[in-house]
Amino acid sequence: GMDLKAFAEGSMPIVEGRGLAGMTERSCRKPLIAAVEGFALAGGLEIALSCDLMVASKGTRLGIPETGVGLFAGAGALLRLPRQLPYAIAMELALTADPITAERAFELGMVNRLSEPGEAVAVAIELAERIARNAPLGLAASKEILRETAGRTEAEFWQLQNPILARVFASADALEGATAFAQKRSPSWTGA
DSSP states (O other), X not given: OOXXXXXXXXXXXXXXXXXXXXXXXXXXXXXXXXXXXXXXXTHHHHHHHHSSEEEEETTOEEEOGGGGGTOOOTTTHHHHHHHHSOHHHHHHHHHHOOOEEHHHHHHHTXXXXXXXXXXXXXXXXXXXXXXXXXXXXXXXXXXXXXXXXXXXXXXXXXXXXXXXXXXXXXXXXHHHHHHHHHTTXXXXXXXX
């Protein structure tokens, strides 16, 4: 989370145009995986929620305790939690300042994979290696579309997706993927 002593002295770990830690307001094109051990509270959870996937070790505590210190979760948790959790659970986290366990967050769909304590990074790397076998343009397009469709109508979805589809389906990687499949070999992605 945020260094409250530094905050009291007027410091904020914000990158202009990108948010807390340079990532809560604007993400990158590549998939991001949070690996959480122990605690992800306040800004720490907001950074983890800014990632596309989350791996957490058993016993990890996740929460937004800002209301307990006179603040509120201002780096995206109030946007992302109700998208990933039932509304009532997101509201309870925000209003009580009490954390939940990684196990509960996994049951509710906020955590993708649970690991044994000390293994979150290893499990996140396994997940990243699985993702890295796929085409970079397809990954970036999937991430963009999934992130941008919340609140859109079906017509708006197609309006968003169609130009992305045209670009990706006309790419060298799309041709390589189809050719590799037909030739029963692994594709060689170029990102073009």
